[in-house]
Amino acid sequence: MPLRRRAPLLALGLAVVLAALVVSLGVGVIDVPFGEVLAILGGRDDGASLHRTLVLDMRLPRAVGALTVGAALGAAGVLLQALLRDALASPTIIGTAQASGFGRVLGVFVGLGYAGSVGLSFVMALAGTLLVLATSRSRRGFPAQTVLLTGVNVGMLFAALIGLLQYLSRDEGQLSRMVLMLLGGLWQVTWAPLAWIAPLAAVLVAAALLLARHLDLLSLGEEDARRLGQHTQSVGTLVLVLACALTSLAVSIAGVIAFVGLVVPHAARRLVGPVHAALLPASALLGGLLVLATDCVARTAAQPNELPLGVLTSLIGVPCFLAVLHSMARKGAAR
Template sequence: MSRTALLALALGLAAVASLGVGRLDIPVARVIRILLSPWIAPAVPVTPLEWSVVVVVRLPRVIMAVLAGAGLSLAGATLQGVFRNPLVGPQVVGVSSGAAFGGTLAILLGWHHAGLLGSAFGFGLMALVVVFLLGRLVARHDLLVLVLGGVIVSGFFSALVSLVQYLADSQDKLPVIVFWLLGSFATANMEKAALLAGPVMACGGGLLALRWRINILSMGDADARALGLSVGRLRWCVLLLTAAIVSAQVAVSGMIGWIGLVVPHLARMLVGVEHRALLPASALLGGLMLLGVDTVARTATASEIPLGILTALIGTPVFALLLWGTYRHG
């Protein structure tokens, strides 16, 4: 069995196990019977409490955690290939900050889910385009400029987010904005899961379909053109797809950092650098990792820990170890 298949199997088992973990612990076998109860009646009837806990409360949250983790990791691995820089990620190149400003602005103006998603996508894409154009204007072939441009754009949009927080009503809008920015699936429901599933499934499928072209693009523009690719059109297409995925995640669950930066590195250790294997592995591993983090966030303490805090606490030392190991071994 391939490593990608093993990751898919591990993700499926972890998802089912996560449905049984919480204030009310339910055995895995019972969880499976509850999920199958609409089609196969179990020997012991499913109680309304069991159905509510597993299907109504936990299932949308598990779906959102898997989709968000898979989308962020897939976007991160794609951006690293397109920019040919392993230090690039959705948060580093400014997409997350731009989408966060769009989301906070939508909350301030009282827009609902569709408006929030549209605003987050628009400003997330704007941030990515500015970083890309800045890199071309300053030093076309210097990839470090892209990272520095991302730092500049992220700082600018972070200042705008702070301005929105300053202008927000401290009794009404501000607590919602602050909680949303910290990242959480506490308000998960099937409506939000469907809102996230659309962009992640459609745009993620597009990136997976383009993965062999991303392979060629990661070799450099000159080689890609020599092989007949329309580099500019392909790059813009990839940027649009990644911006849609990250913006959808930010819109429904707030800022969740480090997943899109760290997970692709772990996936390379498992399947190598070839994008036809790397992108699916990154998506599966990202879904598995964020599902695990979310399970810890909702069960470790009496009050839920925001995901943005946990992913930063876990991601920073892991990335530091990966960076140290990479340079230590040349």
């Protein structure tokens, strides 16, 4: 679908996300009226109120973090699903997220800085995913069952390695940082890393969008894509690297958040169809929206305590996933 026909839909999606952003900045232990939120964002307030600190220094980074994590995972899910030609693929299902989490924790364990750990997390995501792909590749591509089973196993491997690191950790502070890091949540988000992670994630999503047409071809299957003129090997590699990079950025901000990368592409496919020029931006926006909304619930549902975000997304994601599986099983039976 060419841009001129996508533009209105894209604008609508952006508007919804922006409205959700304003709402999320207003709600919390202390509610800030939306008019005031807009005034603060526009710099039209008195400049020194408690509300200003609350909105700009506490809630805004968290909301931007949520949008970044959701968009990155939504896009990564679409990329992996096109690469593997499988609607059940996602960063957590095939072990990319767990591998990435291991890299992040390993970075803390060996005393790397923030950027260094993010880098290590990317390297591990790539290594874990390549292990899954290399193991499950057959002459005719990637058979779905093998990929999923291998992915689950590789995910367990990295979960075990994370456990090993935590066991080996001798320092209480380090241990608690590792545990909190992987619990899946956004309460520890600050501007310092976000200032480069969010733009980097945006650039990667934009790069993926440039490949939208290639993703259409890739999901036809290697044989067909090559017949129609695609260099499937190089495009596939590029898509893999993008998916792993996006996953590791999301994991670095918020730990392992399951099901966003799986459920969001499905929902987006229902809304805008399977053509990637529409599906990819829709997934990124919807992913951002979902994590933002879920995080709002996490912050406010059990005030003054906070629910773990990762737990909430799983509580939402599991029933959705089961519904998808059920409908696929029924379709399979009908054939």
